[in-house]
Amino acid sequence: MARTERVKSMSATYNAASGTGVSTPSTWRGLAMGRSGSDLVIASLLVLAGLATLLFGEPYWLLGAQVAITMIFALSVDLLVGFAGIVTLGHAVFFGLGAYTVGIASVHLGWTEPLSGLLLAGASAGLLGLGTGVLVLRTKGLGQLMLTMAFASLVYEIANRAKPVTGGADGLQGVIVAPIFGLFDFDIFGLTAFLYTLAVLGIVVLFAVLMTRSPYGRSLVGIRENRVRMQAIGTNVQQRLLSIYVVSAALAGVAGALLAQTSQFVGLNALHFGLSGEVLIIVALGGAGRLWGALLGAVVFSLFKDRLSALDPAYWYFWLGLLLAVIVLFAPKGLIGLVDRLMAALHPKEAQ
Amino acid sequence: MTAAILETRALHKNYGALTVAQNINFTLEPGTFEALIGPNGAGKSTFVNLLTGLVPPTSGTVILDGADVTAEPIEARVKRGLVRTFQINTLFNSLTVAENVILALDEHRGQGWRPLPSPSRRRRIREEAYDILGRLGLEPWGNREVKELPYGRQRLVEIAIALALRPKVLLLDEPAAGIPSTETGTIIEVLENLASDLAVLIIEHDMDLVFRFAQRITVLVQGAVLARGTPDEIANNDEVKAVYLGEGIHA
Ligand SMILES: Nc1ncnc2c1ncn2[C@@H]1O[C@H](COP(=O)(O)OP(=O)(O)O)[C@@H](O)[C@H]1O
Numbered sequence: 001m002a003r004t005e006r007v008k009s010m011s012a013t014y015n016a017a018s019g020t021g022v023s024t025p026s027t028w029r030g031l032a033m034g035r036s037g038s039d040l041v042i043a044s045l046l047v048l049a050g051l052a053t054l055l056f057g058e059p060y061w062l063l064g065a066q067v068a069i070t071m072i073f074a075l076s077v078d079l080l081v082g083f084a085g086i087v088t089l090g091h092a093v094f095f096g097l098g099a100y101t102v103g104i105a106s107v108h109l110g111w112t113e114p115l116s117g118l119l120l121a122g123a124s125a126g127l128l129g130l131g132t133g134v135l136v137l138r139t140k141g142l143g144q145l146m147l148t149m150a151f152a153s154l155v156y157e158i159a160n161r162a163k164p165v166t167g168g169a170d171g172l173q174g175v176i177v178a179p180i181f182g183l184f185d186f187d188i189f190g191l192t193a194f195l196y197t198l199a200v201l202g203i204v205v206l207f208a209v210l211m212t213r214s215p216y217g218r219s220l221v222g223i224r225e226n227r228v229r230m231q232a233i234g235t236n237v238q239q240r241l242l243s244i245y246v247v248s249a250a251l252a253g254v255a256g257a258l259l260a261q262t263s264q265f266v267g268l269n270a271l272h273f274g275l276s277g278e279v280l281i282i283v284a285l286g287g288a289g290r291l292w293g294a295l296l297g298a299v300v301f302s303l304f305k306d307r308l309s310a311l312d313p314a315y316w317y318f319w320l321g322l323l324l325a326v327i328v329l330f331a332p333k334g335l336i337g338l339v340d341r342l343m344a345a346l347h348p349k350e351a352q
Numbered sequence: 353m354t355a356a357i358l359e360t361r362a363l364h365k366n367y368g369a370l371t372v373a374q375n376i377n378f379t380l381e382p383g384t385f386e387a388l389i390g391p392n393g394a395g396k397s398t399f400v401n402l403l404t405g406l407v408p409p410t411s412g413t414v415i416l417d418g419a420d421v422t423a424e425p426i427e428a429r430v431k432r433g434l435v436r437t438f439q440i441n442t443l444f445n446s447l448t449v450a451e452n453v454i455l456a457l458d459e460h461r462g463q464g465w466r467p468l469p470s471p472s473r474r475r476r477i478r479e480e481a482y483d484i485l486g487r488l489g490l491e492p493w494g495n496r497e498v499k500e501l502p503y504g505r506q507r508l509v510e511i512a513i514a515l516a517l518r519p520k521v522l523l524l525d526e527p528a529a530g531i532p533s534t535e536t537g538t539i540i541e542v543l544e545n546l547a548s549d550l551a552v553l554i555i556e557h558d559m560d561l562v563f564r565f566a567q568r569i570t571v572l573v574q575g576a577v578l579a580r581g582t583p584d585e586i587a588n589n590d591e592v593k594a595v596y597l598g599e600g601i602h603a
């Protein structure tokens with residue numbers, strides 16, 4: 001009886017699958033690609049929010065630029081932590097290095113062209129990623145966490161001491177940025193900054209979405225899921241992880257560079273441990289291993305922080321703690337997990 | 353005699369005072385089906401781990417297709433065609449069954465570095481994955497996460513992944529263990545249909561299966577080769593009989 005059942009269900013699926021390629025069931029669900037329904041909903045909401053801010057939110061353009069920067073940073077960490085399963089509590093080192101690269105290039109070398117500045121920042125952060133990644137990836141778990149923190153502390157202290165170059169605790173003031181394409185100057189309302197960061201964000205998101213759907217991106221998920229199995233199918237796991245470490249570092253560097261360019265200032269807190277922690281919180285808040293979760297998490301966190309620190313500058317960490325506790329306890333898969341559940345409730349069929 | 357595709361010379365492994373591989377000289381020729389048997393804890397899985405590079409030997413050499421691979425990492429040996437299954441399921445548990453096979457197909461094709469998706473390629477590779485799943489009766493499970501499958505079915509995913517890698521040498525570590533006896537037919541069917549030039553080393557406790565397929569049998573006891581020969585020779589070997597006393601080894 002069991003056998004006839006099996007045969008029946010087999011032919012049923014077989015027919016469905018051979019139905020000339022119409023909507024093969026979504027694959028990598030809940031993982032690399034996520035449930036595309038939730039992704040689409042979040043993407044639409046974010047685009048709408050961006051447009052609304054652009055059209056009606058003049059006072060929020062500068063904040064909007066900061067949010068977009070945080071989104072890029074969060075994406076870089078999600079690729080590493082959520083997809084490849086590497087833990088880091090020192091990613092601000094790459095963000096900060098990107099910021100300082102642009103700042104130092106502008107203040108000391110007169111390199112003010114913004115787009116090449118982004119590339120330079122990405123390259124220098126990627127290079128540091130290569131150097132530290134080789135060592136970080138030799139360790140696992142807690143050791144890995146410690147090592148990422150160690151490198152971040154080292155660089156923080158170097159930046160603190162190298163006052164003639166970095167400005168030390170005072171930061172680098174007066175970072176001059178040339179107009180984009182020689183045409184669009186950074187204005188005091190932040191319109192150029194906002195559009196510029198949105199454009200970079202768009203490119204980075206497109207890149208990340210394509211990458212996570214590619215064989216390369218899926219292999220990262222494979223490594224996270226089972227490293228030994230990945231080796232046993234012929235993958236050089238160390239190399240693969242090092243590559244994403246470098247990519248992630250470079251993206252974080254680009255995010256940092258954007259901050260330096262749009263705020264025309266670089267301070268030590270771009271390198272600070274607290275920032276490394278915050279970005280990890282953002283990824284967990286949004287839902288690790290889901291790009292759109294990280295992006296949503298970055299928006300929610302940034303707005304939450306902006307509002308609360310304005311209302312209650314001293315105690316906003318209390319409210320942050322409360323928010324996190326609620327999310328972890330009631331939505332362990334992050335905000336995107338909530339969206340998944342909402343979608344499932346609205347479309348019970350698609351949830352299958 | 354054809355040149356061996358897989359060979360070990362004086363392979364030795366200690367865990368502290370415990371010797372789990374003792375001076376093992378072993379050869380496997382292309383197109384042969386060999387069984388490795390022995391009591392629990394004899395060192396059979398360890399031997400496979402030594403062959404594949406998961407565990408480094410204390411001394412001795414592993415030669416694959418004429419090359420000394422003793423110092424090569426696991427993945428390099430896989431690229432040379434040495435493929436294994438695990439005694440304890442080692443799968444991508446949160447990915448679907450089809451995705452498990454697709455990952456293997458991608459890596460085998462050297463696509464693992466490809467940073468951009470290609471829908472048409474992906475459709476093709478999916479079809480190929482389903483072909484392999486079909487051979488194992490896993491088609492209906494293709495879209496289910498591995499962890500949702502009963503253990504016996506998960507065992508078959510181990511084999512599906514191995515087949516996706518187009519091995520030259522296939523090492524099967526107790527493939528039928530954990531599969532309900534009503535379902536061993538699937539395993540038998542797969543074993544019957546393996547490519548004729550493939551070299552297979554199977555670790556198996558099911559003597560019916562061993563004697564049905566093996567052209568040669570190696571008996572391992574406490575890390576050392578006790579006997580090696582045709583099924584007839586092994587079945588009539590007094591030392592082997594002594595080890596298997598009561599377990600009823602038969603031809
Ligand atoms: N990593 C290890 N450290 C110490 N002892 C081990 C290790 N792996 C296996 N062993 C021991 O080696 C012996 C052989 O194990 P194994 O190769 O799994 O045997 P088999 O597959 O024949 O049942 C067992 O006694 C086992 O406890």
Ligand SMILES: [Mg+2]
Pocket residue numbers: 396397398439
């Ligand atoms: Mg074993």
